[in-house]
Amino acid sequence: MDHSTTDVLVLGSGIAGLSAALGAAREGASVTVATKATQPEGASTWWAQGGIAVARTAPRRFKEDIHTASSGTSDPEALDVLVQNADAAVRDVLIDTLEVDFDTGGDGASFDYGREAAHSEDRILHVDASTGKHIHEPFLNCLAAHDRVAIRGNTAAIDLLERDGAVHGALLKSGDEVRRLHAGATVLATGGIGALYGRSTNPAGATGDGIAMAHRAGATTTDMEFVQFHPTVCVADGDPFLVSEAVRGEGAVLRNAAGDRFMPAVHEDAELAPRDVVARAVEQEHKRTGRVVLDVSSFDFAETFPDLTAMCAEHGVDPSAGIPVVPAEHFLCGGVDVDTHGRASLDRLYAVGECARTGVHGANRLASTSLLEGLVWGLRAGTDATGTTVPSQPVSISTTGAGSPPPDEALRAAFERLQQAMDEHVGLRRTPDGLQQARHDIRSIGADVDAWMDPSARRGVHELRSACTGARLIAEAAAANETSVGCHYMERPDAPSAS
Numbered sequence: 001m002d003h004s005t006t007d008v009l010v011l012g013s014g015i016a017g018l019s020a021a022l023g024a025a026r027e028g029a030s031v032t033v034a035t036k037a038t039q040p041e042g043a044s045t046w047w048a049q050g051g052i053a054v055a056r057t058a059p060r061r062f063k064e065d066i067h068t069a070s071s072g073t074s075d076p077e078a079l080d081v082l083v084q085n086a087d088a089a090v091r092d093v094l095i096d097t098l099e100v101d102f103d104t105g106g107d108g109a110s111f112d113y114g115r116e117a118a119h120s121e122d123r124i125l126h127v128d129a130s131t132g133k134h135i136h137e138p139f140l141n142c143l144a145a146h147d148r149v150a151i152r153g154n155t156a157a158i159d160l161l162e163r164d165g166a167v168h169g170a171l172l173k174s175g176d177e178v179r180r181l182h183a184g185a186t187v188l189a190t191g192g193i194g195a196l197y198g199r200s201t202n203p204a205g206a207t208g209d210g211i212a213m214a215h216r217a218g219a220t221t222t223d224m225e226f227v228q229f230h231p232t233v234c235v236a237d238g239d240p241f242l243v244s245e246a247v248r249g250e251g252a253v254l255r256n257a258a259g260d261r262f263m264p265a266v267h268e269d270a271e272l273a274p275r276d277v278v279a280r281a282v283e284q285e286h287k288r289t290g291r292v293v294l295d296v297s298s299f300d301f302a303e304t305f306p307d308l309t310a311m312c313a314e315h316g317v318d319p320s321a322g323i324p325v326v327p328a329e330h331f332l333c334g335g336v337d338v339d340t341h342g343r344a345s346l347d348r349l350y351a352v353g354e355c356a357r358t359g360v361h362g363a364n365r366l367a368s369t370s371l372l373e374g375l376v377w378g379l380r381a382g383t384d385a386t387g388t389t390v391p392s393q394p395v396s397i398s399t400t401g402a403g404s405p406p407p408d409e410a411l412r413a414a415f416e417r418l419q420q421a422m423d424e425h426v427g428l429r430r431t432p433d434g435l436q437q438a439r440h441d442i443r444s445i446g447a448d449v450d451a452w453m454d455p456s457a458r459r460g461v462h463e464l465r466s467a468c469t470g471a472r473l474i475a476e477a478a479a480a481n482e483t484s485v486g487c488h489y490m491e492r493p494d495a496p497s498a499s
């Protein structure tokens with residue numbers, strides 16, 4: 001395979017990128033997957049716990065649940081695409097092709113469908129509470145063995161090759177080498193933006209690169225203010241790990257430092273209320289009383305969640321004493337604006353998975369729908385992306401700067417300043433003044449980064465540049481939306497409310 005051109009270039013190797021690669025390869029295209037990950041753990045996909053939702057025999061209820069969780073803001077056309085394709089895509093790729101061994105019930109024959117917050121029925125396929133790695137590893141192995149797919153690890157895309165409103169590949173950086181890879185179509189699948197916040201469930205490389213590259217190339221982004229925080233992240237030893245919603249689905253309850261349950265007074269669904277509601281309540285009780293724990297004493301935690309039990313042991317947490325939890329950044333509902341085939345606003349550019357805004361989640365995401373969205377949109381985009389020709393003339397882009405590289409400490413300090421601005425002002429609760437301050441801080445950090453920029457700059461500089469762009473897009477979108485809805489909560493007494 002000629003590595004300087006490829007029919008379809010996929011950037012990122014989580015579930016969305018791998019599904020796009022599979023979709024394109026099945027159509028006979030040559031596919032290159034360039035990923036900055038050096039190991040599977042570099043993708044959020046690997047870390048997914050609770051599972052992947054399917055429609056089963058009640059697609060209408062599934063749609064209603066997603067729509068309700070989004071506070072009525074999800075896009076009906078996108079919802080139809082997700083729900084109508086869900087079961088077939090899971091059966092085709094995950095069960096028949098990858099042979100993922102989803103948990104079965106007592107009879108060993110039918111699946112053990114789980115339930116999580118805001119789902120009105122049991123519909124989540126899972127493997128214990130570590131579903132992600134059971135999907136991700138066979139998926140990587142399957143594509144590594146595919147004769148039309150080349151996977152290039154430790155390779156970061158740093159810019160898109162855009163000419164006259166069309167994208168023809170990307171500038172890739174592996175170690176010190178920067179090379180152009182031309183493609184008939186380019187699929188962004190670079191995941192989320194967790195690294196913009198001080199506390200996140202995402203891997204450290206979630207710096208929003210795809211969104212930033214698309215924005216620089218002129219593509220539209222939408223819904224960037226809708227950043228979802230997961231309410232139950234354990235930070236016992238400073239290294240956060242997520243405690244899946246499935247644990248609350250099983251009957252765990254939240255208690256404050258006084259041992260009191262507080263969720264029943266906040267929402268009629270108590271601990272199973274939408275994520276944004278639970279996250280804000282946990283944050284408030286944590287501030288008010290100093291501690292919030294998940295009380296798992298109503299069921300056999302070790303037997304039901306052996307993987308989480310092991311994780312607790314690893315982090316020195318005794319679940320029988322309550323698992324200490326706080327909210328942490330978890331998922332971006334917005335991103336690069338795409339249609340029902342993952343097509344972005346620039347020709348030959350696609351975006352899938354967490355870096356894309358399909359409209360499925362609207363202002364808030366229902367648990368266990370992200371893997372599904374990545375799978376469904378990945379397949380559709382990969383299939384659609386085939387059949388375009390690779391440009392015959394090389395595409396040049398102007399790359400900014402001939403800056404001087406910063407010392408490591410300066411780079412680290414700039415990243416911390418950015419996270420501080422996002423934590424303080426663009427988190428679970430926002431105010432107009434806070435957002436203004438954040439935008440000022442982000443601009444000032446961005447100016448430092450511009451002075452450091454140069455294509456040969458080390459990867460961390462490119463990542464901070466992406467993070468600044470993503471942070472700016474989030475803060476600007478938040479400032480432009482005065483209405484509290486879903487994950488976007490404006491703390492102002494006179495703010496209009498959508499609900």
Ligand SMILES: Cc1cc2nc3c(=O)[nH]c(=O)nc-3n(C[C@H](O)[C@H](O)[C@H](O)COP(=O)(O)OP(=O)(O)OC[C@H]3O[C@@H](n4cnc5c(N)ncnc54)[C@H](O)[C@@H]3O)c2cc1C
Nearest residue numbers: 012013014016036044045049050051157191353354370371
């Ligand atoms: C702890 C945790 C638990 C979760 N549990 C669930 C769950 O149970 N169910 C569910 O539906 N969702 C869950 N989610 C959300 C879900 O896992 C993610 O939203 C989803 O996996 C995103 O898939 P993706 O392919 O878009 O991105 P990712 O899986 O994050 O993959 C992104 C890829 O892009 C690569 N990349 C990034 N930048 C570049 C670049 N510049 N150049 C090249 N490559 C790049 C990364 O290395 C990575 O390989 C969970 C998330 C976390 C973090």
